[in-house]
Amino acid sequence: MSENINSEDCGQTPNTALPGKLYLQSEFITWAQGRIASGLKISMEDFAQHFGFNEEENADPIYQSVIKSTEIPIATRQCLMNQYKTWRGIHGEEFWAERKSLHRIRVSTKKAVGEIVEGSDAIREHFINIGSRSIVQPDLLNASLSDGAPMPATASVSDTMPREHSDPTTSMPSVSEVRNIQKRQDDLFDALDNDIDKFDALEEIAEWTPVQSSPFYEVVQYIYDKVKGKPASLPSVPTDISTNHRQMFEKAVDLLRKSGDVMREKEVFVLVSGIINTVTKSGLGLRLTERIARESLQGCMMYRPQAVTQLTTDLLNALYPDGDAAFAMSIPSLQSFVYTKLAEDTIKWRRTKDEQEQYVVLKLMNQILLWLEHCHFERPVSEHVYVSAWSSIFNTLFASGGLRVIPGELGSKASKHFRQLTEQEFGIKSSTTTTTRMARKVDQTLRVMVEGAWSGEVAIFESKPVVSDATCEKQHNKSIRLNSAILNNLESHGLDISRWYPIIAETRAASADFYTIRKYEDVLGVGRATIQKCWIPTHSSQLKGFLRSGTMEALLGFRQHLLHYASEATAVLSANPPSPFPVMPPSPQIPIIQYKESTSVLLAFESLYDSSVGSPPSTPPPSNIKRSKPFVMFSPCKSKKTKVEDSADDDAYDHDDDLE
Known part of the structure; x- marks a missing residue:
């Protein structure tokens, strides 16, 4: 197949869809007829694999001409066309993204081999x-x-x-x-x-692969051996890794030594993914712990704009028209005030930053009043009620800002990439299904507009109803790894994730916590973004406390930071559109993206900390230190030992895996 077909000898027009390979239309038809005669199925996966297509733009018109050919029985043609339309709508995007990724890997490998062969x-x-x-x-x-x-x-x-x-x-x-x-x-x-x-x-x-280059490879291998039921001993710390990785390696081994079940130690999965989490105990006592915890706090979420503070005071006065001491709360009075202000501000709200923030507060208040009027949070309350409520809050915050929150258990593409890496390396399923096309389902996915579609994944939010602290901790560890996978993907596109990073929201019923995740030296660090817990009222009796809690101001700071981050993420994703060719020629001049300093953290907030107290100065690792690539670990399956090649399930996404 690597040789070209001389079309001049055949007297037919060759198909030049594939660079370096010429095929006649009759060859495609012959392939399909041979599959039918042998009783084998005809699918785009088999077609692309056989002829080496890596781009949908090249393969789609040819494949459709084949399955519509009059040389194939009409009943078969109709069946194939219906199957192809269904497959394309469900699995097409995932399949071609994987094909292009594997093609780039092969090209890079060939280039490396060529250099070695040359010498x-x-x-x-x-x-x-x-x-x-x-x-x-x-x-x-x-x-x-x-x-x-x-x-x-x-x-x-x-x-x-x-x-x-x-x-x-x-x-x-x-x-x-x-x-x-x-x-x-x-x-x-x-x-x-x-x-x-x-x-x-x-x-x-x-x-x-990031798996093989990870400094925690031996720990991951130990976990998979234990899951497979093989005899395994705890690994020793490698000598060719950085100080940060060495401390994390020792911490992971210590947690595994104390635990009898490797599957229960989700904090180990966080550590071997190159993440220091200062929110839980796994990140305590490390060299970067203090720095991560300090720099994670966001001044924008503690700032109180005077215009917004005045508006919340006016809202309180409208709620108690006869004065606070009278305890005569009037919901209709508050509703009337909100409706009147919205009618006034719908035209002029875009003029200044203060007017924009006041308009957002009024929209949020209007939504909350509607929920209370309709008894939206009356028991029994399912998880979906809280997910939809928080997604409405977030979409109101980000409206017209180029950022959209999509609820509904969508799959995270970034998580699929890393789960497939572990499958290919260790030959074991990382989910309870038998599919190799798996992406972790998430409650809310944050996406930006790229090439006319909300396809740019920039963060995920997880939500839970009223549950135990242990369940929330598992959810937190899952959220960290999912967002790390997304950040690693954005970094590969050129985003400086040490400067541009998200604030992640985790909701538990009507309350929300916030943490940041960003790069520190050679690891990712997680820390609380604010010491304040935000919440929304579920009963009218909570309105007074809600308006005095500072939640509105914190949400506005959260909004400001996320919109800056989304803007930078959109820029790097839009600057890397999918190529119409399998291999792009090398460019002698690679443009360097210039990043401006983030304005989301107030400079005044830095004065709260003593500049003389901080983490030790960062020094580059010696030349013999192993350079690791991003890798995020997800839970292996405890029962399925089937190898990747044996998979036959076409399901696009796996189940929630009980927060694994």
Whole structure:
């Protein structure tokens, strides 16, 4: 399949959808007819795998022409078309994203192999043995043959030889022999794909995955061995990792030593994902603990704008028109005040920042009054009631700001990527289903607009009804890992996650806690964003306490920070649109994105802390320290031992896995 098909000999127009590979339409039809005759199914997955398609734009029109061909029985055509439409709507986006990702990995691997082959006489002589003849220079070989083009007529083969090797008495390689050289190079790549362990010189190629490059690889291996029921001993701390990673490694091993069930230690999963969480005990006592806890606090959530404070005072006066001492609360009076102010502000609310914030407060108050009027929170109350309520609050905050909160148990694409990495590495399912296309379901996903669709995942929020503290802690550990996966993905697109980071909301019934997650040196750090707990009233008797609690002001600070973060995330995601070609040519000039300082944290807030007290100065690790890639661990399955290749389930997402 790596050789080109000469269409001129066949008298047919070739299909040039794939660079470097020419296929005739009849070949696609023949493939489909052969599948039907053999009783095998016809699907886009098999079609793309067989012909090497990596882009939907290339494969879709050809595949549709095949399944609509009159050479296929009409009943079969109708069935195939219906199946394809269903598959495309449910699994199409996930499938092509995975195909493109695997293609990029293979291209990168080939490039690395090519560099090694170029400098290794032993491998070159073994796979590209052409006797005493000189080898064509790679530049001309790639330019003339990589895309199936013939050798330029104006350039002879002898012109491509190094002058010190040219010999008039020695015959030069023909074009067909040059193609044989390329064929042998392709054989080398195929051999490396099938049995890469045979080449000691190429061991580092296998370390492209974040799992294998993780400094916590031995701990992850231990956990999976225990889940599989294999004998395993706790690993020792590697010597080639940084100080931060060494402390986290020791902490994870200590937690595993004290626990009898590796699946219950979710804090270990957080540590081996490269995360220091100062909200729970797992992040205590480490070198960066104090710094993370201090710098996580957000001054924007503690600031009290004078205009908003005055508005909440007016709302209180409207709630108690006869004075606070009379205890005569009037809900109709408050409703009338809110409706009147909204009618006045709908035209002028965009003029200044204060007017914008006042308008948002009025919209929130209007929504809360509607809930109370309709007894929205009267028992029994399901989890969905609180999820929908908080998503309404957040969408009101972010309205017209380029950020949308979508409730409804959608799957996180970033989590799917890391779960598949662990499957491929350890050969065990990481969910209770048998699918390899799994994404953790989340209560609320925050997305930005990218290329006309709300497809840019920038954070997730988790919500729970009235539950125990232990359940909330499990939920918190899950939320941390999901948001870490998203941040790692954004960093790969160019976002500076040490400067631009989200404030994450976790809700428990009608109350909410907030924490930040950002990069500190070579780890991700999690800490509380505010010491204040925010909440919404579920009964009219709570309105007075709610208006005095400072929740409105904290939510406005939360809004300000998230909109700044979403703006930067949108910029980097929009700057990396999907390429129409499988491989983009290298650019000699790579643009550098300039980031301005965040305005979400007030400078005055820094004065609350003694600048003389802080974490030790950060120094770059020695050159022999292992450079780790982002990796986030999710729970392995306790019962399914089926390998990845045996999976046959087409379900797009797994279940919630009981907060694993």
